[in-house]
Amino acid sequence: MKRIFQLFVLYCMTTFALSAQEKSPYTLEDVIPGGANYFNLTPKNMPGLDWWGDVCVRADVEGIKTVNVKSGEETTLVTLEEVNDALKSKGLKPLYSLMSVYFPWAEQKKIYFRHDRHSIVYDFGSKDISLCTQLGKEKEPANPDFCPANSHTAYTIGNSLFVDGTQINPNETEEGVVYGQSVHRNEFGIMKGTFWSPKGTYLAFYRMDQSMVTDYPQVNTSTRIATLEPDKYPMAGMTSHKVTVGIYNVKTAKTVYLKAGDPTDRYFTNISWSPDEQSVYVIELNRDQNHAQLVRYNAASGEKEGVLYEEEHPKYVEPQHPIVFLPWDDTKFIYWSQRDGFHHLYLMDTKTILSPAQQRREGYDGSVSESLKTTQLTQGEWLVQDIVGFNPDKKEVIIASTEVSPLQTNIFAVNVKTGKRTPVGRTDGTHRAKLSASGKYLIDNFTSFEVAREISILPTNGKKGVTLLTATDPMREQFNLPEISIGTIKAADGTTDLYYRLIKPVNFDPNKKYPAIIYVYGGPHAQLIHNTRFYDARGWDLYMAQEGYVMLTVDSRGSDNRGLQFENCTFRHLGVEEMKDQVKGVEFLKSLSYVDDERIGVHGWSFGGFMTTNLMLTYPDIFKVGVAGGPVIDWKFYEVMYGERYMDTPQTNPEGYKGSDLKQKAGNLKGRLEIIIGGTDPTCVPQHSYTFLRACIDAGTHPDFFVYPEDGHNMVGRDRVHLHEHITRYFEDHLKKK
Template sequence: MIRFFLLFVSFSFCAPAFAQQKQFTMEEAVLGMNTSLAREDLKQLNWIPGENSISEVVKTPYGGALVRRKLPQISTDTLLRLSELQKQLGSKYTLRALPPIEWIDNKEAFFALGNNYFICSAAANGWNIKEWRDLPGEAENVVLQKSTKRFAYTIGNNLYLIDAAGKTHTVTSDKEAGIVNGRSVHRNEFGIDGGIFLSPKGNYLAFYRMDERMVEDYPIVNWNVTPAAVHLTKYPFAGRTSHEVTLGVYNPSSGKTIFLDTGTPKDHYLTSVTWSPDEQFIYLAILNREQNHLWLNQYNARTGAFIKTLFEETDPKYVHPQHSLTFIPGKNDEFIWWSQRDGFMHLYRYNTRGKLLNQITKGDWVVTEIAGESEKRKELYIISTKESPLDRHIYSVNWESGKLRRLGSDPGTHSAGVSTTGDYVIDRWSNGNAPRVIDMVSTTGKWKQNLLTAKDPLAAYQRPKIENVTIKADDGTPLYGKLIYPVNFDATKKYPVIVYLYNGPNVQIISNGFPASGNLWYEYMAQHGYVIFTMEGRGSANRGMKFEQATFRKLGTVEMEDQLKGVAYLKSLPFVDASRLGVHGWSYGGFMTTSLMLRHPEVFKCGVAGGPVMDWKMYEVMYTERYMDTPQENPEGYEEANLLTKVKNLKGKLLLIHGTIDSTVVWQHSVNFVKQCVDNNVQVDYFVYPGYEHNVRGRDRVHLMQKITDYFDEYLK
């Protein structure tokens, strides 16, 4: 459900105490951070492969230009001007700015205009631009392997490959509905974000093939035509029939496809697809449908034959693979495996015989990313929560000794772009007092150069005070949150409160970034006399398995206990009006909002629930069965979480919001809830967004947040 999380929240330290007079408009509060109030940035800042050089698009008196900056002296030369590019393209295209340019190597780059790809080659008198590949207009899921210049893409449910010579191969030609090739499977769980896997040297193409003919059809109605049109999608409900996935390998030389012998049962999950560097093998993590047993298997890439299981992982609750293998640079027989086997997500070095060579990272913190490596120093560059669950910092770690070294000391949320040489890192970071900083640092820690310290785009606005809060759960676990005070705060007054929450698995909403509030709508509400409170309860991400698995088989119970601890804290504050508490959340947060309104009806005066799960039996197999087991195995847990049976408990005012073509939390969840309200003579407020899926985006989001704001104004002011 993480991919549909609506309101990403970052966390930081207190905002400056001084206040300006300007207030946010609703449009600024909702869209401003991506438009008129966007932070300064460096455009198209990228490493040039094989060099200690970066490229960047800058403004010049002659228009935009792509420049190269060599490190460490930061000397600059111009590579390509917009005017030169326009001249070479001719009148067929009119460009207002340089398109996104990606490097192939230090002599060639490419860009795309729609589905037409152009290649840029360095020449003595500048760059030569020529048309490279013109993909069909209906091509989707395009994957370009830059090193071998192969393209793969899907049209409909079939897969196509363009080889380095420009020949198009029809990889699959399935005509039957329900057979899907080259797309994401398992509803994007397990870290899956695509279905196309070109081999390292480009000689083979692996791909997911999903057979969902046995899955029940679910109608999604398009109301924008008359009469309304029904689109049937496949939706695997928890405890019911799921799809079956295999992995094919296409050989362009022979034009033939083989499939890996992944065995039975066929509704298991195929994850962590990884080619060996020499293209001899494919590695797959196979997870049983119960999600408590994983096998890391090796297969012959030419025949599809199973070779061996390298190791197994089990957990009495669930195993949750989220990453492919990372082979050690320069080696075909050593790789890095991500695992939470010791209670936290860490890195382990294995050989291809299945022997554990060493645990690379360890401690009561998690690794969130491998950002790069240095073969000569045997180092990985990682992002982790070692300093605090609220921060992200960059570290180097030796993959043999485990020696860990932090790069940079500034508190906040850091991301890393590592040069292909492994010598330098682009460190992008922010915190509540720093909108955006971009530093260039050497991986030895001996050199640093600031490239950008962005001005505060919110400096002219009336900003609220933000206070870091730590609350203890029943078992003593610290829970992190933040309290946003009304502007022009008067300690003698009583204020209404809005609790924003998500508190679902795989998501973290509290972190140290910019703005300190995490969301300008919170600040808008603070400008209009509200206290805003948000807190991360048990069940959410990046705090270790004990923290996350506390909600296993009983979603919506432990999380509510934690959120009620937050409510108790709010009620202890002399300026909080306990009779005017509101709660709001979307997706899992919508489920939590509705749960609190029904299972603890005396607490909140009103709530707004967006895209809410009402009955976990109606949610998808992969996510639900991981955290709840099946309805057949855990009927008590499903019944306790079922909100359709609890509508009689509603005392406060509740607004439900849903998109009419939501294929994640299907519209039927809230429709069924409304039907139960009618049957039980319970009043509820309801609003739909025609043509929207699980999120309301763009300018219509301003309408959404105004609707939510008006509801709180009506019942809490």
């Protein structure tokens, strides 16, 4: 009997192995965004889920359905046919999908959408169009911002700002001046340029004067004769733009500007409103980015009313979120800060004025000055990543945080009075949440290494909800995938734990010797490893594992979600500490018996391109092959906001800039290095790579070079597939073969 059982087990194992081997290999068309089969292989989703007050709704192509928060049962609410009948009656083109609509008003049977250059409100109670405002006649409007409180839409055409057809800025064109668009190159959390007041009385907007900024001469080669299409690009240490904040009164059509003084070498960030619309709040930052002030202005006059909070740090202060008032108490608001070393929330009381302001010096070497009574709301060696919303009845703020793990995003309900945190939903994996109007429910979109996707409606009291979707993974079902694991190694400082992701080759044989590639980023505001599908491994990583490579990624010091000290240890010397940590990753690879330590490559993009090039030049005896995409070569060529935050200016930090100037190391190149760029990259401008090629020519070294004409900082669509074909060929030609 024992013998029969052993034969049965052997048969099952053999059958499983044959089954795995019979699965067809995946291609780059399967795993790269833009590939012909990519979207067919992503886990099923439920797009269009949203809230109409406390009613969950799901908009798809043909209609909108309500979703019962307790049972998940769906009921048709609106159909595309009836919406198109209403549009036809107004002489408008038909709509092809309802997936882009949303519900601005919790108590009204109305949906809002933009269509055919119009701002449209459809009343599904009366089955009629209740608002139809033309946004642009000859030119397509951009940056639309609809205000539910007054049903007006702000938008831009070119560099001008409009509200429902009325141009806010002067009719004459101001050379180099931009209205109503994001400023400061989208740093400091700035993603838009218009900000409606709560009741719709005012519109705050950015005015950015770039006339004094040097043009970077981008060239469009797709025209009959190449055309100059310059970007306004303020490089580190050079003259930057000037920003002012305007307040437009919708009723009077008059504009005042905040009287903030000279805008030279200053940043105006995180604009927000008081609930009564009487005040505008701005977090202002000096050019050195080491001194932030929360300033209040009078909305009607633009007069400065006072500085409520100040924060200084010898390295940098980086405000990224506007203040948020409590829905149940107009006298208190939440301020975000890293003043204790981690991104946390602080409750400020406008009724309790501290005079003189209370000075504090915190343990992480920074200092603060508080003019309002301030209470820390969250604390610990973890970060608040987002304020999802509020539950006014229970006096709770719903947050997303890394409290469970730096590799995860979990949801918590935080009692504002006691600070008690109640977890909402599963404790594993990564969660994205959308809160109902009352804050009693949320839509939870969850993924982990074990769960491809799970979508649920959850009560925010921590109790169990209803699961709407549990998706399987088409990649796991159809293909023989590699083994993926995560773990920690010690950083070069000998104490800090760094997370790594290791991918073994498909059909791994421990007796073989495999080439290895490190995929790297390493810079601020990026983290490459999370508890998500495949632990965040990209499709190319999986593909290279199928082609017989060991793939390693290490989130080095300097990267995101580990606290301020973890990030800012690279200050003024970008690349130094990060490279030391990546070399620790190499040591880990060399400790694996199946890795060929003579065939180690490296690849990264943007900051990762800088790291790739730097590693190839600094450790030429370690790395045999590298592919650097869109790399920073010389931080003097990078823009003011990001570059000066982490490096200061070239004038004040000449040693740091020289040490991070990869042209100085061009003669060190031994292995095969390819540089790949977009021909009109507006982020890491082509000058980086061109000057590096010149330095290599002068030094007698021979990198390879490839350009995607008219592409920007990243390749998209079919170009992205071609890019990864090209990268793969380079490693196949120069790393795989001894």
